Amino acid sequence: MFTPLEDIRFLADSENRFTALEALAAGSRTRSELRSVTEASSATISRLLGDFESRGWVARDGNRYALTPLGEYVASEFIDLYDHMTTASDLRELLPWFPLGALDVEFDLEILTGARITAATPDDPMAPVARVLDIERESTRTNTLADKFPEPCIEARHEAVVGGTQTMELVTTPAVIESVMTSPCADEFEDIVAADRSTVYVYDGDVPPGGIYDGTAYLIVLDDRDVSVGLIESDDPALVDRLTETVDEYREASTRLTTSELRNGQESGWAET
Template identity: 70%
Template sequence: MDTPLEDIRFLADSENRFVALESLASGPCTRSELRSATESSKATISRLLGDFERQGWVAKEGNRYALTPLGDYVATIFVDLYDHMKTAHELRDLLPWFPLGELDREFDLEILADASVTAATPENPMAPVARVLEIERESTWTYTLANRFPKACIEARYEAMVEGNQTCELVLTPSALESAMTSPNANKFEEIVAADQSSVYLYDGDIGPGGIYDGTAYLIVANEEDVNVGLIESDDPALIERLETTFNQYREASTQLTVSSLEADAESIQAET
């Protein structure tokens, strides 16, 4: 291997080499531990360690193998690259609908390098929705921006806030409010609004769905048909700060809902229909 590209190809062409390098980055390993991590044969591990030694990346310490300073440098760079590429792979199908405009025109995707992505798949098209309901039901506190508030979300919030101890600040669009008011769970929605630990607001305009729960930011990604295709979660401080700023801007431009205002809105909706 005479060039840097050949070194990269050497690592990228074998999952075993990458897994072994990642394992060694966590600390010295025996051959048996590397075999277990890579699920490889003795012969494969022998070849792999021989290659690593010739590269100057590992050295034997008793019955264990440890990264050299050069090996540690390579592992740090390559594992970081892998993590970035993994995120890029997961985001690839979501970015066409990613709400960049809601955050910043100069949004830096580096913020999402360590994000957790839940994407809809042919095998599990409802995965993002299921994850959102988990957040709504299980969080201790949330700041939420919602352009939809269907029956399942009302049930999750009711369970968390009215029957549980979750605190929540929720900003809804008019369409989200109308869907809640005309839902079979409209009474439960009224109890959510009336709950001591909730503050529900109405923003007269469009908003990108998402928010912050228990110190983690989340963004809901919908396609052009308004179908949820993914959920992105991250505890990156920069993203949390941006979402806090965005949430505060919407909240300050909103009107807080009360049970009395809901009753007036209900009468208005009934009159229109």
């Protein structure tokens, strides 16, 4: 008889056991298939399946193994726990900087279970920035709040909107516009503003960086030095709806930017609502 803690330790102490359980949760498997998915030896798979059978989690049918109803229950609960702990691990360094105040919503971390989290690391401090550039370059439709618009982002947007087929809505600030128009990418930005598939708005105040792309919400996490330390992406409807409402609120309080204002340098006009 195994205690609950013994069963938890049994699964948690071996990546092979968890990987095999996850594979079996998707459908029946042969020993060979389990060896392939776990990259474990035949002896390891034999012991693993024997342990699963002794716990009543797996039944054999010919040369295939499938989860029993009890095994399906265990797999569902343990995989769910694993997903939650993965999210907790990924958020550990980001949560102190998570922009809850800027979103002005009550937030349930359950929403982030299964989210794609890209964190800056000592080995790859630019990972969040690189992922943002992928989003800006590859998305079909974007609604973005931008507190910065550096040259690589302008180039990515120019490629996607002017040179491609992306539809873009951007809400940014007078300070960002002023910075962009004194950069080497001023002409490219003007092309973006003039493009039929692009609409740029200027909000007189700060905006929380993030937005929606192709039905997925994304939040850029900044530390107290205003440095990007992470990117969180989720298609959870609750988060998508909340962020969509936030983008709408900033857009409605903004003024649309025109190419004539860019050419005439009417900074004061950008700040009017």
